[in-house]
Amino acid sequence: MSLIEDLFLSINPRFSSIMVVDESGEKQWKRVEVKLKDHVVVPIFPLGLSPESYDKYFDDYIAKIVADQIPNNQPLWEIHIFKYPTSNAAGVVIFKLQHSLGDGISLMRALLSCLQRADNPSLPLTFPSVQSPSKSNHILKSVPKILSVVSNTVSDFLWSITKSTLVEDDQTPIRSGDPGS
Incomplete structure (x- = not known):
């Protein structure tokens, strides 16, 4: 307290x-x-x-x-x-x-x-960090992530183009489809 x-x-x-x-x-x-x-x-x-x-x-x-x-x-x-x-x-x-x-x-x-280190309050507060893997292992593990990001980006881009040019929005209470509303 x-x-x-x-x-x-x-x-x-x-x-x-x-x-x-x-x-x-x-x-x-x-x-x-x-x-x-x-x-x-x-x-x-x-x-x-x-x-x-x-x-x-x-x-x-x-x-x-x-x-x-x-x-x-x-x-x-x-x-x-x-x-x-x-x-x-x-x-x-x-x-x-x-x-x-x-x-x-x-x-x-x-x-x-407000926080202090328990072992030595005069030192700045630190948090544990993740150990980085070796370079060769790190590169091999990052390839699937990079491919996933590229794939998702291309997919989202193509869906955005399709949605804005070819596909009409569904009718909802907000989008009634009436030109005057």
Whole structure:
């Protein structure tokens, strides 16, 4: 909680603001006191289940929080901490952020700026990379991909030409076929 309060909230002033309408009808951001207990959610599920069982709980939980709206009377973010092992992770942290807080790139940049390396916090954050195969093996593996891209491009181009010159669009509620509509 101290990490969220000291680091996360200081990244962007909108993380501790709500949207209000001023006297002239314009929407403005207004700073408010953030009650972390309203924003940090730790769901409780039965203990001692298999990771596959927790996969089902996790999928259901994700479906539920995606459907729920964040109340407009509090800052528009939530953090969900799923403390149970799934088949893909020992635990999961989910940041639910309303898009008005920023675009995807700026939000990801802000969230990643909060992270540090566990082995040496003074070093920059790094992510594992895929080892590139040897040159000869790499070339052989890329031939089918190149042929697929070329084939798809030619196919799409020919279909586009055919559709625009020879084939008429199907009639739908949007395209009725009547010249006056």
